[in-house]
Amino acid sequence: MELAEIITRVNTAVPGAIVPTEDDAGFIQVEPKHWLKVAQLLKDDPELRFDSLMCITGVDEGPEGRLWAAYNLHSMELLHKLEVRIFVNRKNGSIPSVANLWRTADWHEREAYDLIGIKFKGHPDFRRILLPYDWEGHPLRKDFETPDYYRGMPVPKDKRGWE
Amino acid sequence: MSEALKNFGVVKAEEMVLNMGPQHPSTHGVLRLRIRTDGEIVSHIEPHIGYLHRCFEKHCENVTYPQVIPYTDRCDYLASMNNNHVYAMAVEKLMDIELPERVEYIRVIVAELQRIASHLMALGAMGLDLGGVTPITWTFRDRERILDLFEYTCGARLLYNYIWIGGLSHDLPPKFVQYANEFLDYFEKQIVEYDRILTYNKIFVERTADVGVLPVDVAISYGCSGPVLRGSGVNWDLRKNEPYSIYDRFEWEAAVGKGEVGTLGDCWDRYWVRVEEMRQSVRIVRQALAQLPKEGDVHAAIPKKIRPPKGEIYFRAENPKGDLGFYIISDGSPVPYRLKMRSSTFCNLSVLNEIARGWMISDVVAILGSLDIVLGEIDR
Amino acid sequence: MDLSLDHRFEKDNILVGKLDDLINWARSNSQWYFQFGLACCAIEMIAAAQPRHDLERFGAMPRASPRQSDVILVSGTVTLTMATRVKRLYYQMADPKYIISMGSCANSGGPYWEHGYHVLKGVDLIIPVDVYVPGCPPRPEALIEGLLELRKKIREETPLRKVS
Ligand code: SF4
Numbered sequence: 001m002e003l004a005e006i007i008t009r010v011n012t013a014v015p016g017a018i019v020p021t022e023d024d025a026g027f028i029q030v031e032p033k034h035w036l037k038v039a040q041l042l043k044d045d046p047e048l049r050f051d052s053l054m055c056i057t058g059v060d061e062g063p064e065g066r067l068w069a070a071y072n073l074h075s076m077e078l079l080h081k082l083e084v085r086i087f088v089n090r091k092n093g094s095i096p097s098v099a100n101l102w103r104t105a106d107w108h109e110r111e112a113y114d115l116i117g118i119k120f121k122g123h124p125d126f127r128r129i130l131l132p133y134d135w136e137g138h139p140l141r142k143d144f145e146t147p148d149y150y151r152g153m154p155v156p157k158d159k160r161g162w163e
Numbered sequence: 164m165s166e167a168l169k170n171f172g173v174v175k176a177e178e179m180v181l182n183m184g185p186q187h188p189s190t191h192g193v194l195r196l197r198i199r200t201d202g203e204i205v206s207h208i209e210p211h212i213g214y215l216h217r218c219f220e221k222h223c224e225n226v227t228y229p230q231v232i233p234y235t236d237r238c239d240y241l242a243s244m245n246n247n248h249v250y251a252m253a254v255e256k257l258m259d260i261e262l263p264e265r266v267e268y269i270r271v272i273v274a275e276l277q278r279i280a281s282h283l284m285a286l287g288a289m290g291l292d293l294g295g296v297t298p299i300t301w302t303f304r305d306r307e308r309i310l311d312l313f314e315y316t317c318g319a320r321l322l323y324n325y326i327w328i329g330g331l332s333h334d335l336p337p338k339f340v341q342y343a344n345e346f347l348d349y350f351e352k353q354i355v356e357y358d359r360i361l362t363y364n365k366i367f368v369e370r371t372a373d374v375g376v377l378p379v380d381v382a383i384s385y386g387c388s389g390p391v392l393r394g395s396g397v398n399w400d401l402r403k404n405e406p407y408s409i410y411d412r413f414e415w416e417a418a419v420g421k422g423e424v425g426t427l428g429d430c431w432d433r434y435w436v437r438v439e440e441m442r443q444s445v446r447i448v449r450q451a452l453a454q455l456p457k458e459g460d461v462h463a464a465i466p467k468k469i470r471p472p473k474g475e476i477y478f479r480a481e482n483p484k485g486d487l488g489f490y491i492i493s494d495g496s497p498v499p500y501r502l503k504m505r506s507s508t509f510c511n512l513s514v515l516n517e518i519a520r521g522w523m524i525s526d527v528v529a530i531l532g533s534l535d536i537v538l539g540e541i542d543r
Numbered sequence: 544m545d546l547s548l549d550h551r552f553e554k555d556n557i558l559v560g561k562l563d564d565l566i567n568w569a570r571s572n573s574q575w576y577f578q579f580g581l582a583c584c585a586i587e588m589i590a591a592a593q594p595r596h597d598l599e600r601f602g603a604m605p606r607a608s609p610r611q612s613d614v615i616l617v618s619g620t621v622t623l624t625m626a627t628r629v630k631r632l633y634y635q636m637a638d639p640k641y642i643i644s645m646g647s648c649a650n651s652g653g654p655y656w657e658h659g660y661h662v663l664k665g666v667d668l669i670i671p672v673d674v675y676v677p678g679c680p681p682r683p684e685a686l687i688e689g690l691l692e693l694r695k696k697i698r699e700e701t702p703l704r705k706v707s
Contacts, residue, residue, distance in 0.1 A: 051383055051384075052383050052384075052386060053386060054386065054477070054479065054486070054488060054505060055477065055488050055490060055503065055505035057490045057501070057503040058503075059492065059501050060501075070475075070477075070490065072477045072488075072490070076383060076397075076399065079404075083477065102384060102386070103381075103384045103385045103386070103513070103514075104384070104385055104386030104510055104513070106513060107509065107510070107513045115220065128213075129212065129213060130212065130213040130216040130542055130543075131213060131216060131624075131661065132213070132623070132624045139218065139221055139660050139661075140220055140221060140224075140501075144660075146660045147660075150623050151623070151627065153623060153626055153663060153668060153669065154664070154668065155623070155660060155664075156664075157651075157652055157656045157657065157664045158664065185625065185628055186579065186628060186632060187607075192580065192581070192582075192585070193581055193625055213622075213624060214622060214624050214625045214628075215581065215582055215619075215620065215622060215625070216622055216624070216661050217582075217620050217622065217655050217659060217661070217662055218655065218658060218659045218660055218661050218662065221658050221659075221660065222654075222655070222658045222659070225657075225658050233654065234654065237582075237583055237654065240582065240583035240586060241586065284586075299593070300593055300594050303589070303590060303593035303594060303595070304593070304594050304595065306590075307590070307593075307595045320587070320680075320682060321583060321586060321587060321680050322583060322679070322680065538582075539582055539583060
C-alpha cells in the first residue's frame with residue numbers, strides 16, 4: 001500500500017491521530033495519546049498487517065527541541081514499509097509502550113530510554129538496558145556531559161604529558 | 164519440555180537463582196544470564212547485557228561519515244566486511260551514488276567469504292559448547308585460509324576497513340581470483356567433513372534436535388532474522404526478497420530449515436541453515452569470480468568531502484547473523500546527526516527467555532550456541 | 544634452562560643450583576592463561592590457541608577459571624561495568640599472578656579513547672599490568688611474543704627473596 005492510502009485508512013479508523021506533515025515527508029507522525037490504537041490497527045488490519053517492527057530509533061533535537069522516536073515497520077506478508085514518528089516533550093513527555101504488540105519493542109524501547117531518555121508508559125519491565133543501573137544521564141542527548149568519575153574509576157582519558 | 168522430563172512426573176524443587184557470566188566460556192563473550200530454575204529446569208531467563216557497551220552511536224555523532232567505517236568493523240567483529248558493506252550501501256543510497264561494476268562484484272565476493280568465516284566460527288563455537296573440542300580446531304583451520312585471502316587483499320586479519328563509501332580501499336591483488344578458486348575447491352570438500360563430525364553426529368543430534376523450538380509467530384514478533392528466522396522455516400532472506408547490490412544476478416537458493424531430524428525450528432535446524440548457507444555462499448562466490456570484470460576503477464566519482472543531503476534513511480541488509488539496519492539522519496554536514504544501528508543479534512538474543520524456558524540448564528548452552536550471538540553487536 | 548650448575552654431582556643425578564632458578568623455570572614454562580575474552584581481540588586470542596598458531600606448544604593453556612590460572616589475558620575493551628568484574632576476578636586468582644593486556648583497548652582505550660563515556664581508558668587503571676601487547680587487534684604472533692616477553696620477566700624474578 002502507498003503511504004497516502006495508509007494515511008487515509010488510519011485517519012478513518014482513528015480520527016485525528018495523524019499530525020499533518022509535508023506531502024513528501026515519507027513518514028507519518030502520530031499523536032502520542034493515539035499511538036496505542038494506531039499501532040493496534042497497523043498490526044491487525046487485514047490490509048495493513050505490519051507484523052514486524054524493524055527498529056525503534058530515539059532522536060534528540062538538542063537542548064531546545066523535542067525528543068522523538070522513529071518506528072520502522074514492515075509487513076512480511078504484504079511487503080510494504082512504513083515509518084511512524086512520535087514527538088514528545090523533552091521534560092515530561094511519554095509514549096505508550098507497544099512492547100505487547102511487537103516484542104521487538106521490548107528491548108528497543110528500553111534502549112531508547114537508556115540512551116536518549118524517552119519514557120515509555122506501560123512497558124512491562126522498564127529499566128536501563130545497556131548502561132549500569134546507577135548510571136546518571138542519557139548519553140545520546142546532545143547536552144550530555146561525560147562524568148569525571150564512575151564508581152571511583154576515571155572516565156575521561158588522562159592527557160597529561162601528551163604535548 | 165522434552166518427553167523424558169514430562170514423564171518424570173512432578174517434582175517441585177525450591178526455586179534457585181543461578182548467575183551465568185559475565186565471564187563464562189560458553190556465553191560467547193561478556194553476556195550475563197540470570198537464570199531462575201526449578202531444580203535443573205529453567206523457569207525464567209533474564210539476559211543482562213551492556214558489559215561491552217562501547218558507545219558506538221556516540222562516536223558516530225562525532226566523526227565524519229568515512230570515519231564511521233572502522234567503528235562498524237568493531238561492532239560485529241566476526242563479520243566486519245558485511246558491516247562495512249551495509250553501512251557503505253546505506254550512505255550511498257542516501258547520496259545516490261552509482262558504483263562501478265567491478266566494485267559491486269568485489270564487494271559481493273568479500274562479503275560472502277566473510278559470511279563463510281562467520282558461520283565457521285558459529286559452528287565451531289557451538290560444537291565446543293556442546294563438548295566437542297575437535298570441530299573448533301577444524302573450523303579455525305579453514306577460517307584461517309579465508310583470513311589469509313583477506314590479509315592478502317587489504318592487509319588486516321580481522322577488522323578490515325576495506326569497503327569504503329563509493330568504492331573500496333584497494334583493488335584486488337594479482338592472482339586473487341586463482342587463490343580464491345583454490346580455496347573454494349578445498350573448502351567444498353571440508354563441508355562434507357563437518358557434516359560427518361558435527362551435523363549428523365549422534366551425540367550432537369541428541370543434544371540439539373527438538374531442543375529450543377522457536378515458533379514462527381514468536382520469531383517474527385521478536386524481530387528475529389537471519390539463520391534464526393530461517394531455521395523456523397520462514398523463507399526470508401533479504402538477498403532474495405529485497406535484492407540489494409547485485410545479488411539478483413546469481414543463481415542460489417536461500418537456506419531454509421526443514422526439520423530434518425526433529426521439530427521444525429529447533430537448535431539443529433538453526434545450525435543446519437548455517438551449514439547450508441556456506442554451500443550457497445560458495446556457489447555465489449564462484450559465479451561472482453567468474454563474472455568479475457577484468458578491468459575497472461574501484462572508486463566511484465564522489466566528492467572528497469562526503470556530505471549527504473539533508474534527510475533520513477533506514478537501510479537494512481542481510482548479515483551472517485541476520486538483518487543489519489542503519490538509521491541515518493543527515494543534517495547536511497559531514498558528520499551524521501544521529502546514527503542508529505539495528506543489530507540482528509540484539510533481537511535474536513531477546514527471544515532467549517521464550518525458547519529456553521522449560522529446558523535444562525545444559526540445554527541453555529545449546530540454545531545460546533544456536534542463536535550465534537556476538538556481544539560487540541548486541542551492546543554496540 | 545640456565546641453572547648455574549655445579550658439575551661435581553652430575554654423575555650421581557644431583558643438580559646443584561639456585562632454588563630461585565628452579566621455581567622460575569617451572570613458573571615460566573607453564574603459563575596457563577585465564578581467557579578473558581572481552582571483545583574483538585578475544586577472537587585473535589582464540590585464533591592463537593588454534594592449530595595455525597598453537598599456543599600450547601609454549602605451555603600456555605586456556606583456562607576458564609581464575610583459580611586454575613597464572614596469567615590473565617585481558618583481551619578487548621574493558622567497559623566501566625566490566626571493570627569491577629575484572630578486578631574481582633583478579634583478586635580471586637592465586638599468587639603468583641601476571642597480567643597481559645592485549646590490544647589497544649586494554650592498553651589505553653584504543654579507538655574509544657575520546658568519546659567512549661563507558662569505556663575504561665586502560666586496564667592498568669585498576670589492576671597492575673606486566674606486558675602490553677599493542678595492536679588493534681594484535682596478530683596472534685604478537686600475542687605469542689607477549690607471552691615470551693612475560694616468560695623473560697618471570698625468569699628474572701627472585702621469588703624466595705621477595706618481601707611479602
Ligand atoms: S583493541 Fe581493537 S580489536 Fe582489540 S578489542 Fe579494542 S577495538 Fe577490538
